[in-house]
Amino acid sequence: MPASASMQDIRTRYEQARAALSSPNPNLDAIRPQLSQLKVGLIQLAMETEQVLADPAFLELQRSVIELGAELSIKAGDIVAFERYLAQLEPFYFGGRLGLAESKVMYPLIGLNLLRMLSENLIADFHTMLERIDLEQLQTNPFIVHPVKLEQALMEGSYKKVWQARSEVPTPEYVFFMDILMTTIRNEVASCVEKSYASLPLADAKSVLFFSNLDGLLKFAQEREWTVSPADKRITFKAAAADACAFQGESIMKQTLGYARELERIV
Amino acid sequence: MTSDNTAAMEVEATPEQTLAETRRILLEGIRAQRVDISRSIRFVQRGIAAAETHYIYRALRTLSSLRKRLEPSVLADAIAANAASDSAPATRDCLNGMLALLGQQPAPAPRAGACEPEVCLFLGLLVLLHFLDSGRHEHGVELSETLAGVAAGSQRRTVDPVTSRIYFYYARFFEVAGRLSDVRTALLGALQAATLAGMKETKAMLLTLLLRNYLHYKLYDQAERLTAKSGFPEDAPNNLLARYLYYLGYIEAIQLNYSQAQMHLLEATRKAPSNTATAGFQQAAHKVYVIVELLMGNIPERSLFRIRTLRKSLLPYLELTRAVRVGDLTRFQDVVNRYESKFLSDNVLCLIQRLRHNVIKAGIRSINVAYSRISLRDICLKLHLDSEEDAEYIVAKAIRDGVIDATIDHEKGFIQSAEAHNVYETSDPQLAFDKRISFCLGLYNDSVKAMRFPDSSHRKELAYAIEATRRERELAQELENEDYDDESDDDGMDEDL
Numbered sequence: 001m002p003a004s005a006s007m008q009d010i011r012t013r014y015e016q017a018r019a020a021l022s023s024p025n026p027n028l029d030a031i032r033p034q035l036s037q038l039k040v041g042l043i044q045l046a047m048e049t050e051q052v053l054a055d056p057a058f059l060e061l062q063r064s065v066i067e068l069g070a071e072l073s074i075k076a077g078d079i080v081a082f083e084r085y086l087a088q089l090e091p092f093y094f095g096g097r098l099g100l101a102e103s104k105v106m107y108p109l110i111g112l113n114l115l116r117m118l119s120e121n122l123i124a125d126f127h128t129m130l131e132r133i134d135l136e137q138l139q140t141n142p143f144i145v146h147p148v149k150l151e152q153a154l155m156e157g158s159y160k161k162v163w164q165a166r167s168e169v170p171t172p173e174y175v176f177f178m179d180i181l182m183t184t185i186r187n188e189v190a191s192c193v194e195k196s197y198a199s200l201p202l203a204d205a206k207s208v209l210f211f212s213n214l215d216g217l218l219k220f221a222q223e224r225e226w227t228v229s230p231a232d233k234r235i236t237f238k239a240a241a242a243d244a245c246a247f248q249g250e251s252i253m254k255q256t257l258g259y260a261r262e263l264e265r266i267v
Numbered sequence: 268m269t270s271d272n273t274a275a276m277e278v279e280a281t282p283e284q285t286l287a288e289t290r291r292i293l294l295e296g297i298r299a300q301r302v303d304i305s306r307s308i309r310f311v312q313r314g315i316a317a318a319e320t321h322y323i324y325r326a327l328r329t330l331s332s333l334r335k336r337l338e339p340s341v342l343a344d345a346i347a348a349n350a351a352s353d354s355a356p357a358t359r360d361c362l363n364g365m366l367a368l369l370g371q372q373p374a375p376a377p378r379a380g381a382c383e384p385e386v387c388l389f390l391g392l393l394v395l396l397h398f399l400d401s402g403r404h405e406h407g408v409e410l411s412e413t414l415a416g417v418a419a420g421s422q423r424r425t426v427d428p429v430t431s432r433i434y435f436y437y438a439r440f441f442e443v444a445g446r447l448s449d450v451r452t453a454l455l456g457a458l459q460a461a462t463l464a465g466m467k468e469t470k471a472m473l474l475t476l477l478l479r480n481y482l483h484y485k486l487y488d489q490a491e492r493l494t495a496k497s498g499f500p501e502d503a504p505n506n507l508l509a510r511y512l513y514y515l516g517y518i519e520a521i522q523l524n525y526s527q528a529q530m531h532l533l534e535a536t537r538k539a540p541s542n543t544a545t546a547g548f549q550q551a552a553h554k555v556y557v558i559v560e561l562l563m564g565n566i567p568e569r570s571l572f573r574i575r576t577l578r579k580s581l582l583p584y585l586e587l588t589r590a591v592r593v594g595d596l597t598r599f600q601d602v603v604n605r606y607e608s609k610f611l612s613d614n615v616l617c618l619i620q621r622l623r624h625n626v627i628k629a630g631i632r633s634i635n636v637a638y639s640r641i642s643l644r645d646i647c648l649k650l651h652l653d654s655e656e657d658a659e660y661i662v663a664k665a666i667r668d669g670v671i672d673a674t675i676d677h678e679k680g681f682i683q684s685a686e687a688h689n690v691y692e693t694s695d696p697q698l699a700f701d702k703r704i705s706f707c708l709g710l711y712n713d714s715v716k717a718m719r720f721p722d723s724s725h726r727k728e729l730a731y732a733i734e735a736t737r738r739e740r741e742l743a744q745e746l747e748n749e750d751y752d753d754e755s756d757d758d759g760m761d762e763d764l
Contacts, residue, residue: 124522131617132485155624157664158657192663196675255701262708
């Protein structure tokens with residue numbers, strides 16, 4: 001077993017990895033082994049001496065390494081890994097923060113996590129997370145305000161605003177999730193459109209569904225099984241099946257039998 | 268001494284006499300208190316002897332009246348009387364610890380027999396109340412920890428009600444001291460022990476305390492998981508159930524599970540007694556309830572805001588409801604800004620911010636009812652929306668979510684409301700009836716289950732039944748004999764023939 005690295009050693013290696021990630025065109029594959037080495041080093045250090053866990057310098061280094069991992073996974077587009085890193089960061093970010101000062105990347109990462117929840121349609125988790133963020137940050141921090149505004153627009157149905165919000169991202173990392181969000185929105189809009197319009201001209205449908213060209217729209221229409229008539233240049237939607245009024249014999253039978261049984265017990 | 272003289276004395280009493288008078292009243296009070304405490308302790312002892320919890324409850328019921336006039340010296344005497352040397356070491360140490368914390372020199376008292384843990388905990392409860400009221404929180408923290416230790420050592424059914432109260436004050440002292448997170452492990456351990464030992468009331472209490480603990484630190488995920496993984500005891504006292512339901516409803520509201528939240532909050536308000544003592548709970552529960560109702564798209568009853576104990580504290584919520592009902596976004600924003608600090612202290616600001624789209628929905632719904640056809644531009648103006656495009660998306664979403672029944676004409680830019688159809692053609696009324704019928708049947712079943720019968724009455728019935736069978740047997744025997752006679756008669760008749 002190799003002798004474990006000292007804390008100073010790990011810090012230097014962390015700085016190197018951080019510098020590599022911050023460069024304009026980072027080589028992600030090169031950073032990944034560095035990151036796992038850092039993690040192994042930290043664990044070895046923690047296993048050797050228990051009291052290092054109470055050392056703020058060690059905790060801060062640990063937090064920085066996890067943050068590095070989170071940022072790396074965003075750059076690589078690995079959502080599962082990102083989620084895992086954020087779960088690890090939770091004790092550092094909420095509650096007593098383990099006695100550490102606030103991290104610089106804390107709010108950008110929380111904002112990204114919020115955006116991830118939106119893009120995966122985890123609205124309940126989104127709101128649970130919001131409850132835990134300070135109100136002041138909630139109203140002023142640009143990294144948090146952006147997803148909050150997005151969520152409001154989404155809930156109202158102002159999809160145009162959501163579409164515009166793509167160009168107003170606070171950091172370039174947000175674009176990754178915004179792109180996923182756009183697909184979600186397009187599906188949302190499509191399900192709204194199906195219900196609320198009888199038919200729609202192709203040109204209008206293109207703008208309503210945020211398509212830049214007709215081909216994309218036609219393909220999308222095919223996926224959702226809409227009928228497109230090339231002659232009129234219109235999309236016609238299926239009428240909703242009106243079977244709500246059908247007589248539900250079985251459930252009524254079950255209910256009546258249930259009443260009979262209960263009454264039998266009373267009399 | 269003549270009667271005139273006594274009258275005069277009563278009118279103008281000298282300072283010494285007033286002093287004597289107050290002292291007499293004081294002594295009387297102390298004597299009454301001593302009697303009350305020893306009576307409560309006797310109740311506890313009788314409860315232990317008969318293994319019946321309702322004697323214990325009777326002793327616990329005197330707590331609130333004792334609390335108001337608690338004298339440390341009387342308490343110390345009572346403790347000293349019970350600190351006999353032949354009780355279990357943990358109990359004895361605990362009692363001696365109480366005496367030390369009280370800092371009173373008890374009068375030498377005749378020693379009673381061994382002190383049961385229940386009695387020790389009951390006395391401990393009184394001391395805790397004294398510490399809480401006199402603001403000696405550090406002492407309370409220290410004592411409640413020892414008491415929790417004693418409580419954990421004994422798992423009898425009769426300890427259950429006392430233990431649950433001990434844990435309540437245990438958590439309370441730590442909360443007052445601002446160290447709520449320190450007790451979490453202890454409470455979780457106690458919850459495990461209580462569940463294994465089948466101590467229902469303690470388990471119910473610990474669950475509510477843990478939920479409170481989690482919510483205090485906004486750990487909604489943990490709280491939700493705790494409720495999902497553990498069942499709340501069915502026959503827990505109503506006040507605990509009400510508290511539990513309130514926390515449950517709040518957690519569900521945070522996690523957007525509005526229909527469940529509404530049900531639980533409503534039940535919480537109904538289970539809690541509605542007197543002035545519980546006004547605080549009623550207010551807190553109703554605040555969340557009103558918001559959840561609004562989030563679900565319902566408008567709470569106007570009469571709710573007129574209830575005397577609620578009227579004042581629900582005023583901001585009434586204005587909020589008005590704004591949502593009309594569907595006026597600017598008015599809504601105005602109310603939120605005006606009462607921001609109030610909503611923040613009630614911990615509901617985030618919930619209220621979710622209401623924004625409900626306001627818009629309410630607006631769209633009222634427009635849809637009023638107009639059979641309206642242009643998107645007019646909707647935009649009426650609801651203060653930013654653009655017609657937004658209005659179109661918003662209306663489309665409202666149609667999909669079933670808020671309104673209408674179609675949009677994109678080219679001409681208007682929305683056309685669908686014909687209102689007859690509800691009685693659908694199965695909705697039938698479902699509503701079913702809901703009510705099952706509620707009535709459930710109520711009946713619950714009340715049958717909740718009926719209690721005095722213990723001895725079934726014995727009387729049993730004796731009566733034994734008597735009846737005996738008489739029946741006699742009767743049968745007589746009949747048999749008669750049969751025999753008849754037969755002999757028949758025989759005789761045969762012979763006659």
